[in-house]
Amino acid sequence: MELFYFLLLGFAILMYVVLDGFDLGLGILYPALPEQHDRDMMMRSVSHVWDGNETWLVFGGVILMGAFPAAYATLLPTLYLPICLMLISLIFRGIAFEYRFKATSSRQWWDLAFGLGSSVAAFCQGLMLGSLVQSGGEQLLTPFSILTAFAVMAGYALLGATYLVVKTSGALQDKAKRLVKPLLALVIIAMVAVSLWNFLAVPSVHTRWMSNIGWLWPIPFITAVIAFALFKSLKHSEVAPFYCAVALFVMGFIGLVVGLFPYLVPGRLSLFDAAAPRQSLTFLLPGVLIFVPIILAYTLWGYRIFRGKVHDFEEGY
């Protein structure tokens, strides 16, 4: 059962990273797309989903607290400052959605709040990931964690750009398409660098991979295939690049977990040490089994209702 909650936690984190990834990515792309009209479109393309996307962050947090309270209690104080900074950035970018369209004189401030807020939030998430993988959160600002921070930003930006290709048309779509290739290159370089560094510097990761290479080799191989498919699909498809970008994230995530398993706090706390008592896990189980599929169903339904391109006259309330 602990394993089930470990998978659920992983699923929640992955959902968060992919979903909030593309709307954070739009904010990261802001400096590259300075035109007001383009920015209007970018905001509108996600204004109906961003808070649903962020809810996965809360979900991840409460699952960690409910199912692995020891890990929650260890990790959060260790990562105190980046978490606080991330939360504050999320506040600023979140309210920018509400106020940007209603603002007249203060619009540039809301642009700043959205762009900077998204970038800092993504940076903090990457920083936490890097520090966690490398030292269980002990050392925060290391060259490795800064590298992962930029890697996460690049990944989100790629998600954002491919999402924009799906949701827009005309000049803005062309601009987004032009951004995809350099971003893809950046993401591949970052993934290779982070993986190699992780592989070489962390002994446990090194042994894990070397002793299981027989069945782990598909992970980097499939990742490479996906990256190539993304590159190829740019010419003839609007949606395929986005799905490929999502798949890249999934593969990267699997790669990370393979190296860390079964640790929640690397080197310190495994999922079995941190698990909550049985009674808590059994109480949650029926809820998870019933509600998570329902949540996925209506989330999908929501995306279907707002499918198609964003046009400049739509989405006001």
Add this chain to the structure above:
Amino acid sequence: MDVALLSRLQFAWTVSLHILFPTMTIGLAVLIATWEGLWLKTRDPRYLQLAKFWIKPFAITFGSGVVTGIVLSYEFGTNFSEFSHIVGPVLGPLMTYEVMTAFFLEAGFLGVMLFGWQRVGEKLHFFATVVVAIGTVLSAFWILAANSWMQTPAGYAFEGGQYVPVDWFKVIFNPSFPIRLVHMLLATFLTANFLVAGISAWFLLKGYDREFAKRGLSLSLWFILILAPLQAFVGDEHGLEVKEHQPVKLAAMEGIWDKVEHSPALRLFAIPDEKTETNHLEVKIPYLASIILTHSLHGEVQGLKSVPAQDRPPLLPVFFAFRVMVGLGVLMVLVAFFANWQRRGARLYENKWLLKLLVLMTPAGLIATVAGWWVVEIGRQPWLVYGLVRTEQVVSKLPAERVAISFALFVVTYLALLTAFLHFYRKLVRKGPPDMAKLESQVIGMKAPGYALNWVRELKKEGF
């Protein structure tokens, strides 16, 4: 500075500002769903006008509630890590259920409610609005279950250094939960209705669309007439519950030092002094506390001195916040009766003094709710889980300057948030209700081809 104190101040600050937003959105969501339902039933476009106007302030309030709420779900772990470790097995699942049954539901259907007017049929839109309203009420259900468990813990055991659930039904429906939930929901409905009444009254005074303002004012005053006295009754019942389970908190609320075995008096005003353990400048009404708290003339009430000083809550904020809450409650009941009495001869919409009073009362529900929250939360100190876990024992062992930095950042951020919120709220209100003529043509045109296009062009001109 002391880490424990800084962490507590930071939590108090973030939670006090956060609570403003859900208090407004829960009540408003229910009101908007009601109006939209009435519109579908009667086809009276005034109801649609109400729903369409209020959906905008609702949206910005909801957004602010979301972003400030995320902070709270992580603060348990960052600042009170020991707490989340030892009670995580009980509170974590409750909060997970909150996210699964409420937050996702609200977020999933909010998009359709706000932006789906042209994407879905009117019935499906109404469905989305109702689901959002249900989601907001469900979130109140779970968070109050968690909070009430911390006030009156039940159904648990202590094993291996953690509190673990033994009987989930008892954990959720702990002794103080039902009354606390009802009290809080009534508070949110009252808050929303005073908001609608106050802003409608302001529209009447300023000469906005009169029929719109009259409809909003009239409906909200009927609701207030029912809700305000009901809340007084429920608050009284809640008081009895506190007397039973948290007598020291009650003594702090009432400013009673010594045990009163015979007919305690009600202190209308006093300045409690924790050093000398007495009150200054007392204004008392004999027998009244006895009647209210024990429902008899000769009741008995426990005093603060019954426990050592370190087991008492900070007295002044509890004592005064309680008076603010009750005072506003009494005022609400009086206003409810007076305003509805003024309906005779349609003086309600003409009486400038009454309208001005209602404008002044616009934030009454909010102030009363925050005051009530302080009574509950500060009154529970020094316990985090009443009688089980002391607050100072479970604070994260962080360097003080780290918490000082985050606290300063949160103060600045939330002040900016609040300023922006008030600015845009004011802007939305001053813009006034949507134009009725246009709204009617839209309603008729909803089935006409090309309707959506025209409608959104209009919207674009308006700047949305």
